[in-house]
Amino acid sequence: MIDLAFDKHNDGLVPVVTQDYQSRSVLMLAYINRQAWEMTLKTGKAHYWSRSRRKIWLKGESSGHIQRIMDIYVDCDEDTVIYLVEQRGPGACHMGYHSCFYRKVAGDSLEIHEERQFNPDDVY
Amino acid sequence: MIDLAFDKHNDGLVPVVTQDYQSRSVLMLAYINRQAWEMTLKTGKAHYWSRSRRKIWLKGESSGHIQRIMDIYVDCDEDTVIYLVEQRGPGACHMGYHSCFYRKVAGDSLEIHEERQFNPDDVY
Numbered sequence: 154m155i156d157l158a159f160d161k162h163n164d165g166l167v168p169v170v171t172q173d174y175q176s177r178s179v180l181m182l183a184y185i186n187r188q189a190w191e192m193t194l195k196t197g198k199a200h201y202w203s204r205s206r207r208k209i210w211l212k213g214e215s216s217g218h219i220q221r222i223m224d225i226y227v228d229c230d231e232d233t234v235i236y237l238v239e240q241r242g243p244g245a246c247h248m249g250y251h252s253c254f255y256r257k258v259a260g261d262s263l264e265i266h267e268e269r270q271f272n273p274d275d276v277y
Numbered sequence: 278m279i280d281l282a283f284d285k286h287n288d289g290l291v292p293v294v295t296q297d298y299q300s301r302s303v304l305m306l307a308y309i310n311r312q313a314w315e316m317t318l319k320t321g322k323a324h325y326w327s328r329s330r331r332k333i334w335l336k337g338e339s340s341g342h343i344q345r346i347m348d349i350y351v352d353c354d355e356d357t358v359i360y361l362v363e364q365r366g367p368g369a370c371h372m373g374y375h376s377c378f379y380r381k382v383a384g385d386s387l388e389i390h391e392e393r394q395f396n397p398d399d400v401y
Contacts, residue, residue: 155382162328170294170303177301179294179350182357194382204286226303226378227387229370233306235378246353254350254359258279258318263351 154194158232159187166202167232171245173252174223174237180245181253183212185234197222199236216276218242243270247277278318282356283311290326291356295369297376298347298361304369305377307336309358321346323360340400342366367394371401 159165166184173180183201185193189209192200199220203210213219220238227234244251249269256263283289290308297304307325309317313333316324323344327334337343344362351358368375372393379391 155385155387168292168306170306172303179296179303179359182292182294182352225382227380227382228306228377229372229374229379230377233377235303248353250353253352253354253357255353256351258349258351261278263279 154191155227156231157187157190157227157234158230159190161230161232166204167234169199169201169234169236171199171220171236171238174239178252179254180220180238180240180251193222193225193236199238212245213241216242216247218245218276220245247273249273249276278315279351280355281311281314281351281358282354283314285354285356290328291358293323293325293358293360295323295344295360295362298363302376303378304344304362304364304375314358317346317349317360323362336369337365340366340371342369342400344369371397373397373400 157167159167165186169183169185171180186202189200189202199212201210219241224237246253249271250267251270255267257266281291283291289310293307293309295304310326313324313326323336325334343365348361370377373395374391375394379389380387381390
């Protein structure tokens with residue numbers, strides 16, 4: 154199994170950029186530890202390490218918005234990866250948007266540039 | 278000026294996903310502190326915080342491979358941003374590739390899926 158530089162920074166964690174395999178939109182950034190990495194490779198479904206809940210997290214376990222792994226890219230330093238995924242359901246963001254990056258810098262404020270896809274109260 | 282959650286994690290640093298504005302390829306992942314963020318907003322050129330050299334880093338300062346900011350996206354938690362950039366020169370990666378993510382997982386090994394764009398010895 155391919156190893157990553159888990160012990161270089163960040164308490165055994167490596168950041169993951171999760172990108173939609175069709176639109177190439179960046180959906181989210183999250184972290185993995187070695188166990189989440191191995192579970193992702195083994196199951197073909199995106200697993201992460203939740204820093205707030207301090208546990209392994211299968212993306213979509215509560216919302217049903219599973220991410221199926223299409224490809225995984227590894228950077229030059231082996232301390233960051235990209236999950237290229239098929240996002241099941243309307244979105245990756247717990248705020249109800251397709252991407253967590255639904256706002257952009259517009260002068261001194263943030264402007265929403267995406268349509269909301271679902272009401273989080275219906276899902277979580 | 279828009280503030281980010283610099284003090285939430287990672288010693289005052291926030292990760293940046295840098296994405297090519299045309300191809301939407303993810304070029305690299307790096308970190309910013311508040312000063313790098315302010316310099317990026319002010320100059321329209323991507324600045325980062327180098328964790329190894331412990332200093333502000335204008336991307337391209339030695340290679341000439343400047344990244345011009347086209348848009349900046351901010352995530353739901355305000356602890357990650359995307360720089361959408363025009364990458365000047367042949368590539369973002371110090372290994373000579375357009376993207377740092379020039380390898381992908383292929384079974385138990387990593388496979389190069391990009392053409393090398395330049396010889397790092399000629400640039401750095």
